[in-house]
Amino acid sequence: MILQVLLFIFGAIGGICRYFIGQELMLNGFPIATLITNLMGAFLLPIWNDRQKERPLLKEVIGVGFFGAFTTFSSAMLDTLTLIIRGQFIALLIYTLITVLGGFLLAYLGTSLTGFSHEQTDEQVIQHEEEADR
Numbered sequence: 001m002i003l004q005v006l007l008f009i010f011g012a013i014g015g016i017c018r019y020f021i022g023q024e025l026m027l028n029g030f031p032i033a034t035l036i037t038n039l040m041g042a043f044l045l046p047i048w049n050d051r052q053k054e055r056p057l058l059k060e061v062i063g064v065g066f067f068g069a070f071t072t073f074s075s076a077m078l079d080t081l082t083l084i085i086r087g088q089f090i091a092l093l094i095y096t097l098i099t100v101l102g103g104f105l106l107a108y109l110g111t112s113l114t115g116f117s118h119e120q121t122d123e124q125v126i127q128h129e130e131e132a133d134r
Helices: 002-024 032-051 056-070 073-085 089-113 122-133
Strands: none
Touching (some): 002 032, 032 056, 032 073, 032 089, 073 089
16 A cells, blocks of 8 residues: 555646646657657666665555656657648658657666666576575
């Protein structure tokens, strides 16, 4: 029950933060607020998850609750559709490329900053987690 309450609280905080960023950032119909929040989340979530290895509850409530509400796939898709409807195809191309490639690169950078070995197998990760639980 405590997990659900914490997810609710941090989800609300993440959603409120995204709302305020959206209110402050407008750029002539270009969905800059959604782009910035999603890129921030792509960069910060891997760092957060790495820093909270020893605290799985905190890792989950912030990772799923806050970042889940802060970043948003549905808003990105709605913004993409809006650009299509408006016929803003150059903006659509830029937005899509920055969202996908920028998000991937920032997630990679965030993961790289944690020192995570990209060659670790799933078994090694599970073994490391089990050792940490002892």
